[in-house]
Structures are given as C-alpha cells and as structure tokens.
Amino acid sequence: MKKYKCNVCGYVYDPEVGDPSQNIPPGTPFEQLPDSWTCPVCGASKDDFSPEE
C-alpha cells in the first residue's frame, strides 16, 4: 500500500498506521479514506495529497 504526503504541511499518511485521530483503522489504503477525511496536522483535504516517491 502506497503512502501519501500532504502538499501543504508534509504530513505522511501511512496506511499501515491509519489515522487514530479520525478513527481510521490500520490497514486502510489512502484511496479508501472517506472524502470527509482531512489532514490531521493542517486540515487540508484529500485532494492536497500526492503519492510519496
């Protein structure tokens, strides 16, 4: 599963970790995050993320 990086603040979404602050369980691929999910650091939306090289 690919990691995705926030273009605004540099936070990296790691699917193996998920995002406990928004009840996203470990193992959730980025593509399956709900559209309402936002960057836990800066609040940017999903569109502001790019796959990490």
Added chain:
Amino acid sequence: MKAVKVKENFYWVGAIDWNVRNFHGYSTFRGTTYNAYLLIDEKVVLFDTVKHGFEEELLKRISSVIGPERIDYLVINHIEPDHAGGFAKIVDVIKPEKIFLTKNARLGILAHFHKEDYPFEEVKTGTSVKVGKRTLTFIETPMIHWPDSMMTYIPEERILVSQDAFGAHYATSQRFDDEVDECELIQEARKYYANIVYPYSPQVNKLLKTVKDMNLQIEMICPDHGVIWRKNPEKIVSLYERWSSFTCDPKVLILYDTMWKSTEKMAYAVMEGVFEEGVPVKMCKLSVTDWTELMADVLEARGLVLGSPTLNNGLLPTVSGFLTYMKGLRPRGKVGAAFGSYGWSGEAVKLLNQYLQEIQAEIVHEGIKAKYVPDEKVLFECMELGKAVARKVKELCSA
C-alpha cells in the same frame, strides 16, 4: 533609527511596533517587533522583511550599515503579512539577485501579491548556499508557523534565524535576552507558544529531535518577534521541549461564566475542593478574562474544570467562544470535568463534556448539574468534584 550589531557583520534591522494592542486578535499588551536581519559577506543577505507600514523603518536601519540596493539575496523564512507584508515594496527597492524560499512560500507569496516575476529560488531542508565566508543552510519547518515556514542556519556563526518559532510579542528598545526582564520575556514567550505554536506541538517535538540529531551548534537564536536569545538559547529550547511534550504543572484552572451567580457558587465550591487537596487553583470568569492571556495558563495547567449555565439550550457565548478558540489550539494531556446551573433543559454540562472529549482530556467525573440555585448537597458534590480533579492532577504530575 539604526541597525543593532548582533555579531561582526550580522545586524538586526527590524521594526518596533510599540503601540499595537490587537495583533490578529492576539492581545499584544506589550506591543511587538518585526525582526529582520542583515548579513554582510561577499554577498549581502536580508532575512525577512517587515509588516506593511514599517518598510521605511527597515530601510533606514539597513541604510545605517549599507545601501539597501547592495543587498544581493533576500531570504523569506515565512510569508505571513507581519513579515512579508512589506515584501513587494522592499523588493522594488533592493532589487535582489535571488530570493530564497520554500515551494509553499512561493505559492503563498503569489496568493498574496498575485505577481510572479520575482527571482525566486526554491530551497528544501538541507539546501546550502555559500555567500562568501559563510553558508546559509535551510531547514523547512512546515506549520511552525505556516505551511511556508522555514529556518536559516548559518553554521560559521552558529546562528539560527528561526522566524516565528522561539519568538515573543514584546516591544523593547533592547535586542537581547540578557538586557530585559526575564520574567516578562518568558511570560511573553509562553503566551506566544500557547496562542501560535501550540497546535503544532508534535511538529515542534520532531523538529527539536531533528536539530539534536543534526548536532547543530547554536550560539544564538534570532526569531522574528521579540529579543534575540544570545545569553541562554538553551532556555527557550528547553521550554519548547516542555511545552511541545505537553508537560504541565500540578495546577487547576476553573473556566466558567455565570448569569445569576448559581454557576459561580458551584465554581467556588469546586475551587475549595481543589485547594483542600493542596493543589494550586485559579478562577477565570470568562466574561472578564482576556482569551490570549488565559491560554498561557491553559498551556501550563494539568487540570481544566469548565462551568456554564444553560442559555437557550446551549452554553454562554463567552464560554463557547473561548472553548472554540482553545480547541483549535489543540491542548493535550489535560484532566477535566464540568458543572453548571440550569432551569429546565440543562444542556450545558453535556456540551462542556464534548469540548473536553474533543481535546482528548481525561474526564474524571461525569459532571454536575444544579437546578437553579445549588443547595448545600450540590455544593458538597462540587467540592468532591474539585477533589477528584485535584487528585488525578497530582497523580499524573508525579508520575
């Protein structure tokens, strides 16, 4: 208005805003400064500009050292208008050969000035630029304070130009930490952290670790507000370590407001309980308390007890307003509980508990609602609530 020499060939050339009292909602009771720095080497470098309206002061101070048009490089560490508001005007005067900034800063400058034909050169963490005998090394610090933020380290001088980080809204004629009252300075640095940096504590924590790992030797920290840390830069770094790791004092704040004084009676009973457990406690009636001053207390206190009567099925706006502000600053590691008087529907305590949940506080009591005027029994329960909070606070602070 002259430059102040910081080290050989390195000057403070900023502006002092003595009389600002409301800085984007932040109560700046001691005014502030917009710091800019000038480095003279084979290349002449200006670090940051100033707020719009202070450009003349900046140019005068630069002119006391060197003609502003002799500046070759401009470093934009942060694009917020208090530092880059003067960007367009200053660039017109100094006509720099290069402007160093992060990618986010370039996009941000564009979204402020809507003009692109500047000699921008994007930099990343680790990018180094030789300017003669000295080197500029850039460190991106996204969200400390904005997405564009970075710091510049000059290894040969062991100077860190840190933009908003390690700053304080504190206007003084003196430029160094050892020349001002230490208590005032630390209080303003604390208030600055609580109102500006607090939400990004995890990032600060990581940055401090990175700086340690990079083994950066830091002799002086030059922030964009307040004084330069030259006598004791470790002091402010260790405070940032404390605050960013949510270390608190065994202390309880009672944040409340009241219409007919019933909730206030409950607040005083809670206070008695906390005090009986031997824990320092402070009463803060939100209708007469400055929010940004209060945040400095919130930063340091382990316990937060919230009180509000029910007004039109909700909280008093003085309470909900402060809690909305506080929630955005993401305090963590708190112990909390709630109380309030009501007449018929009584939603306030439930709503206060929601705020406590949102800041991930450990709630040690389900909360106390008193119908109209609290009787002795309710006041006794309020005291017990205060004791429960105090005991938890002691336990966590001694762990």
